Amino acid sequence: MEYDFSKLNDREFEALGASVIGKILSKRIETFKAGKDGGVDGRFWIGKKREGIIQCKHYVETPYNSLISKLKSEEAAKVKKLNPEKYIFITSQKLSRHNKQEIQKIFHPYIKREDDIFGKEDLSDFLTKKENQDIVEQNLKLWITSASVLDLIHNNAIKGRSESTIREIEENAHKYAITENHIKGLKLLKEKNVVIMTGEPGIGKTTLADNLALFYIAKGYEFCDIEESISEAESIFREKEKKKILFYCDDFLGSNLYDAISNKKDSHIVKFINRVCRDNSKKIILTSRTNILNKAYSISHKFQNGKIRDNEFLLKVENLSKIDKAQILYNHIYHSNLNKEYIDVIYQYKNYNKIITHRNFNPRIIEFVTDNIRIGSVLPVNYWEYVKNSLDNPQDIWADYFQNQTDDCVRALIFLTVYNNGRISEEELRRSYNTFIKIHTVNLGDQTDKSFESVRKLAAKSLLNRNNISENSYEYVLFNPSIADFVLNTYCNEIELISNVLKSLETETSLRNLDTITIFNKINKQSSKKIQENLFEYFFERKIEEEDWDFLILLSYQDFFNENLNKQIEYFLKTLIEADNPKGNNLCELLSILTDFDPEIEFKDYKFLYNFIEDFLNEDELIDLLNFIDKFDINDKNILSQVENHTELYLEDIIKNNDLDIDFSNYISVNSFPDYDLDISGVESEISSILDSSLEYFNKNVLEKIEFSTSNIISSLDIDDMAISYLETQDYEYDRDMGGSYNSGTSNQDDIDAIFER
Known part of the structure; x- marks a missing residue:
């Protein structure tokens, strides 16, 4: 099996060499702090007084002739001075039999035999043996570069975006330095199944999250990169109920799950996190900036009641030694x-x-x-x-690089990506780029090619990453999230620029992102109003004609108290209400506008809602819908029937996903599994209480109007099957925790100087 030793730095390679020789000789190997070693990277004793020496040369990219020259000119004299009883030489270079003979001659008589010389092949052969896997697993970088683990890592990505995320994580892992935070993060994941990395920008949240994820993927967990909607993760959870899965969400709340911040999907997040907490076959890693989590926590009672912060792992620079x-x-x-x-x-x-x-x-x-x-x-x-x-x-x-080392065309790609929430498909980016350079003043500068293909190559790997998400399908993400910070802070008052970027994008994602960055004061309220007015002027007539209701809903939702747009918003709502069979997905936003918009809209009937409530509704959509029905005293049989059906589905989903959180140990007497005694009536009574509690925020007037009852749901449950599933879950065992070796050492100046000794 091949190992990629190039991923190790020279200090890590020396530690590996000491571990290998210690295992072969069954001896304790003394290792010394980094620094001038006088030709000694490890020492062992033969008898009481005879000294054995290990020397490691990590010359992966160095030509063999340069290695030999170095050994002759410097290392041979060191060894002669040390005069060891035994000398073992290790290198990451490939060595032939002739190469070993030449090296042995240089160090004669201290290298006794050719097999005291270890080249790349010798190390790989040794590490491949099953009995030596403990050495491999102690070194995270070495472990994840083994062919079998790499195959496992790449094959364990759930199809789609997760594959490109894994490739990116694995490609950058060689720069990772294992610190105490790594060990703490693994401990939290093992104990709680959930960890939320928080901290200020640049502290290393994503890097730590990436490498914790890599560890668990290498342990056999399937990898799911959550994007834009928690429903994606919920669906995978249901499909792979018994499988080990690691869910990963970078910058949750801040970008990927931005709509949760305005209290629309917070219950989804809370429930999903709590579900993972209870299932030892699942893990979830999330990252969030501290200020964003603080804001979300302050405005969401569901975040507070769900005790989300119990899983927080706050990273601080001062915690780094x-x-x-x-x-x-x-x-x-x-x-x-x-x-x-x-x-x-x-x-x-x-x-x-x-x-x-x-x-x-x-x-x-x-x-x-x-x-x-x-x-x-x-x-x-x-x-x-x-x-x-x-x-x-x-x-x-990013100021100098962005403003002085790129041109307007490259910057255009960055603006479009940033205002599309930091992620955009290649097709959308190409389309929006071609629109932007037509509607916005762009300095084309020299006569070089300014086509999308040419410009995107300039931006790739410096400001953008191009990821392959499926066959012939690519997307672009920011090279680093701090680019978004820079752009949003630097250009927050450029109303014309932002307006033209959003006009060019023409995506729902960009409208939602505008709402989010307004909430976090990246754009002030006055500027946001002006941008909304610009977009109305540009899009309104065409979107009305196209009946693009969802886009218009989000555009109006930005600020439906904008006096300059009152007549247009009113006209849009009346057109939607009177339209023949309108369709859309943005139910919460639509109901919010219809409920609070002034002047009030008169409703002849409510058929316009039929398609908006046809598909599965989550808790927030149901709550908003019931409140709307109550406020306008809606008695439409079709809508009320849909409400009853969706409420039943909502409760059934709670049961199916084990959100009941019932402690079956209170109702089960187990002698030897699978034989047990079960108090079914006690379980049913607790389920009834939990379901009633789940409807706490549902409008009671509407529930009474549809004569809703949970009894039919409870009577259809297979309580025995639920008990068996509970027992099986309890029998699940954790993987052995192996996070790679870490030695904090001391922090005195000698130790730091030794690390940088050349």
């Missing part, structure tokens, strides 16, 4: 494409200390200043000033 920071910086330098002249600047005068101890240190800035693409035209002589400015003014981290 100096050693953690040093390892993060060293790993980024080691795996960067920086030229030696730039790396020398970081080492000069121990500048790495100034980076590690800087008040604004965070992993995102480190990634930025060690990436040669983003350094652009910065010369080595100016590099330290560039690093220092990035640390001193982190809010401007």
